[in-house]
Amino acid sequence: NGFKMYELLKKEVRPVTASEVVSSTHFPEEMQGDFLICNVIGFLGIKEYHLERDADKGTVWGEPNGDELTVKVTQADGTITEETSRGFLMSGDKNFRPSDAIFAPDGSLYVSDWHNVIIGHMQHNVRDPNRDHKHGRIYRITATGRPLQKIVPIAGQPIPALLENLKHPTDSVRHRTHVELSGRNSKEVIAATQEWMNQFDPKKKEDAHPLLEALWIHQQHNVRNTQLLAMVQQSPELHARNAANVVQHLWFNVEASMHGGVIAAEKEEKAQKSGILSDTPELTTIRIATIPERMSYDVKELTVKAGKKIKLTFANPDFMPHNILLVNNGKVDEIANMALVMGAKGFETGFIPESTDIIWHSKLLDNGKEQVIEFTAPAKPGDYPYMCSFPGHSILMRGMLHVK
Incomplete structure (x- = not known):
């Protein structure tokens, strides 16, 4: 259809559940046109970006904007820590899930809070008995000292x-x-x-x-x-x-x-072969990729020789960020929980926690990125699971490396 995607801003947080552009006579003039994004894992709040527009080039890009925010967070052991970030809104409540934001006819901003301790991308979270299906919160945000926007009649008007x-x-x-x-x-x-x-x-x-x-x-x-x-x-x-x-x-x-304006389905790129690509006495070459929109690796099991040199290409064609870690057997859930409690700081290390049970790991890869990892297979025969440690992904994103 002739359109191409461009980077709007440097990604600071994810996953983003909703966005809104500030356009309200009730809000301060310096905020008009700013871009708001709601985020529900790690950074729990709403980021704000000032949008710069270049009409000559037809480009738009965003720069971080908003206030310097500080919240107090109660950790699992009862200690209280402070977290800081720049943006529009931030919460110290670990169950705060701002899932949508929209300006009302009076110019105030309504924010819906999913507010749930259970969060993830997989169906099992919907069935989890600890998930709250009945409650949520809606916040109405107004600008102190500024008049509300005059409501304009719309429905049923001539x-x-x-x-x-x-x-x-x-x-x-x-x-x-x-x-x-x-x-x-x-x-x-x-x-x-x-x-x-x-x-x-x-x-x-x-x-x-x-x-x-x-x-x-x-x-x-x-x-x-x-x-x-x-x-x-x-x-x-x-x-x-x-x-x-x-x-x-x-x-x-x-x-x-496109035949009368109907947009033709994009041709899917021919999937590259994954698994063991070559195996010589000196080197085993492997490729593992994610499956777009499936929350899964395309290779669930691999078998290699103990002590063998391995060259692995990890590719992420999915639109969500993913990584891959090889860990000791029985440690997947433990490492997944360690990554989860890292919160927003997890992005700094790609959600790779410090653990002697991690044998090797990739970076956290965005859509379309690849990384080559060279390592030596464990000398001890056995089963070694691999996993994605991004919060909520490990339940489905795991496989097994069999070392013989």
Whole structure:
């Protein structure tokens, strides 16, 4: 479809459950446009990033923003420690799971807290008897000393009134208005939009945004308006021109190559062979990879000779971060628990705890990364499990190296 993914910001935390962009007249001006991400393992809170936009290059990137936060955390042995981080919100409650954040019509920010001691990516967590299926928390965050945003009527409003909402400065009002318009009769919406947009001058920079909103309405209702498209593409506002070029691409390039706008399924890359790739008297070459969206290694068992030199390529095509550790038999759960209690600091070491039971380990690899590990197989014959120590992964992500 012609689009390419780019790095928005340097990853500090994961896994991220939700995101939101600050757009509220109730919140301070210096926060407007900042990017918020909710995180539920390690760092328990909401990170904040200031987004820089380069219209000439069509790029956006985020820099860490927010306050210097400090919380007190009660450890398992009863001791109290302090954790610090920069961001919007942070909790010392180890069960705090901010799973969503959204701005309300009055400009306040609502944060849903899953608040559960049991967390993970696998189905067994849903069935765990210790999991709380009935309770959660919702927080409403307001800016002290600032008036709330005036609520704008949307549901059930006449089309001309809804179109006027598209002049509103906040994203949420315009977004909810687009949702409302999506359920209205397309002919009526387009006719009203074409009349409404006549009040704007395409040569004026301040009129670029409402004309772009009009173009998006046409796109939403599958009505091509090439005259309006060309008008916005000649706007004095570069951001509007960039957005119009995206509409042109979707109308003409994607629909022509993807059969009426239906996005064709991406061709899966041919899976590389894993397991034992070669075995000579001097060296055994092995490859182990993750399986995308399966929380699993593609090789569950391997057999090698004791004391043999091994060259292992570990690959992670999955979209989640993973590592691989070879450990002594019977120590998988113990090491998994040690990694879990590392909290946010675990990212500094790739969730590799200090333990003499770890024989070797990889780094914590992001999507598309590989690492070559050279080691000597244990001299003592036996079964040696390998595992992923990222919190919550080890239940399914494990295998066995048989040493003969």
